[in-house]
Amino acid sequence: MRSSTVYLRQRVKAVLNQAMEDLKADGVVPAEVQVQPDVEHPTSPEHGDYATNAAMKLAKPCRQSPKAIAEKLKIKLEARGQGILARVEVAGPGFVNLYLHPSALMQELQSVRVRSEAYGTDAWGAGRRLLLEFVSANPVGPLNIVSARAAAVGDTLARVLRSQGVHVEKEYYVNDAGNQAKLFGRSLYARWRQSLGEDVPVPEEGYQGEYVAACAAECAQARAAELKNASVEQAAEIFRSEGVARMVASHRHDLAEFGVEFDHWFSELTLHESGQVQAALDDLKTRGYIFEHEGAIWFKSTEFGDDKDRVLIKADGVPAYIAADVAYHRNKFNRGFTELVDIWGPDHHGYIARMKASMQALGHEADAFRVLIAQQVNLMENGQPVAMSKRAGIFITMADLIKDVGRDVARFFFLMRSTDAHLDFDLDLARKHTDENPVFYVQYAHARICSILRKAAGEGWVLCEANATPELTQPWAPEELAVIRSLTSLPEILEAAARNLEPHGLAFYLRDLATEFHRFYTVCRVLDSEDKKRSEARLALIDAIRIVLRNGLDLLGIGAPDSM
RNA sequence: GUCCCAGUAGCUCAGUUGGAUUAGAGCAACGGAUUUCUAAUCCGUUGGCCGCAGGUUCGAGUCCUGCCUGGGACACCA
Secondary structure, eight states: OOOOOOOHHHHHHHHHHHHHHHHHHTTSSOTTOOOOOOEEOOSSGGGOSEEEOHHHHHHHHHTSOHHHHHHHHHHHHHHHTTTTEEEEEEETTTEEEEEEOHHHHHHHHHHHHHHGGGTTOOSTTTTOEEEEEOOOOOTTSOOOHHHHHHHHHHHHHHHHHHHTTOEEEEEEEEOOSSHHHHHHHHHHHHHHHHHTTOOOOOOTTOOOSHHHHHHHHHHHHHTHHHHHTOOHHHHHHHHHHHHHHHHHHHHHHHHHHTTOOOSEEEEHHHHHHTTHHHHHHHHHHHTTOEEEETTEEEEOGGGGTOSSOEEEEOTTSOBOHHHHHHHHHHHHHHTTOSEEEEEEOGGGGGGHHHHHHHHHHTTOOGGGEEEEEOOOEEEEETTEEOOOBTTTTBOOOHHHHHHHHOHHHHHHHHHTSOTTSOEEEEHHHHHOOSTTSHHHHHHHHHHHHHHHHHHHHHTTOOOOOTTOOOOOSSOOOHHHHHHHHHHTTHHHHHHHHHHHTOTHHHHHHHHHHHHHHHHHHHHOOSOOTTOHHHHHHHHHHHHHHHHHHHHHHHHHTOOOOSOO
């Protein structure tokens, strides 16, 4: 289904490579010279559809001026670019500007409709097996805003990577083994006893929010029979396991509401029970990165650039959190994944070095394990940050946010920022169902197109076959050419987003494409009975725009409505 | 004290891994456009010492060093 298509920019690159080979054959460029020239869109369209710095990169190894090489390259490009390039120009310090042949643009436009929902997909990522872990919140309370951000980014990243042929599985790590889970169990237990009129205090550092009492009641009802004769310790354990299970279920539910579904939910407890924590320890020991000191067992993480060595097994014999985490990531590799990507919250920044160290100690390449930090989110209302206090139980959850502004808006706002930058979430703007809200702006473009297509169908207009190039006697208008050029950028946008693990470029791209469409719409009437040929061509054009908008919105996990 | 992230228009942010005498959007402000396929639209104007100072080279918002400011992290917690 994912046939390998050569997109427009790749065709241009291929022409450039051929031209450079020709220069080698002529002896202009020494055979051993290897350069990777950039082919990019110039800032100003007057400088061509694409421009390359190949001549500047070749200048030094060839010991010639960039301009001289550019002139020679130009001749080869003109010969090799038949049917793709209309014009080649040398400019500035040695740039070579490439102007597309109109027929190449038309072919690409046709390709959008032929490939339809597969337009933009590629296969360069085939063969990679990547495990993407994100959210992984402690199952002791509702998901917060940062989790929502991580969910949006992780889910879209998975979709984008898959579109490029990478095999991706999404995983959620359930911290059901540690102190937090225990503390949660005891908090639930206390709340239950309180509800029975007894004076049992919630433990210090325990969980206070309103949801705790509600969860305690549900747990008590579900496990009533077992609780009847349980000791305090047994009861706390029952509340721990039941409470965690219910929290995990609610996380799963809330995430599904947000359009995010995981392939795996991985329990920390199973690592301990199956002996994998010990196995990881033994592995590190065999490799010589373990030592004992003051009754604790340490990992020599400083060997791999960490600030200090880290305790794996505490002096009391209990494994530290990181011991299970090392075992967990070792497990991921053992399952056959060749790349691990984690998305963590901002408070785990300092944790990266030691985890990377542990994976290197286990023999993996440094960049086989990568961590993205989903930075802090400030909810803004009336220009002020919304006050939140976890301690007092006053905080806006992911579920609250989605209920408030809607799933599409929430996702788009999170995906409009680079992941590792702080984000001010403008609630007032998010709530507006007007043109100021960028989500609706993009969706409106899609709906507008659908509306025209409906009208066209009703009036008996013919939407030409996907593989038929519309014939035109008059040249395309500038607004038409601009939007066609934008269309052809989707493949490179997706490739960049996947390679850099930065999905936000896609959101910006869609907004820009919507702008190009709206501009076109204002100037060019699609259905014009005076000019049937042009109308048919424009119908094909807006159909292609519809496809690209829809593909992009799908990858963002956002709806593409037919009408608004 | 050490480390990480950020600092670009009044506000929120892009800037394609160093490229073009002209650094871009959105919002806000001001002025225009609709007998039309959806005005949830479009066009125009105003707005900048890219935190500061050096350095690297043909070329720096982008890379290096130092400093300033904001946020975060620095457990035998998870």
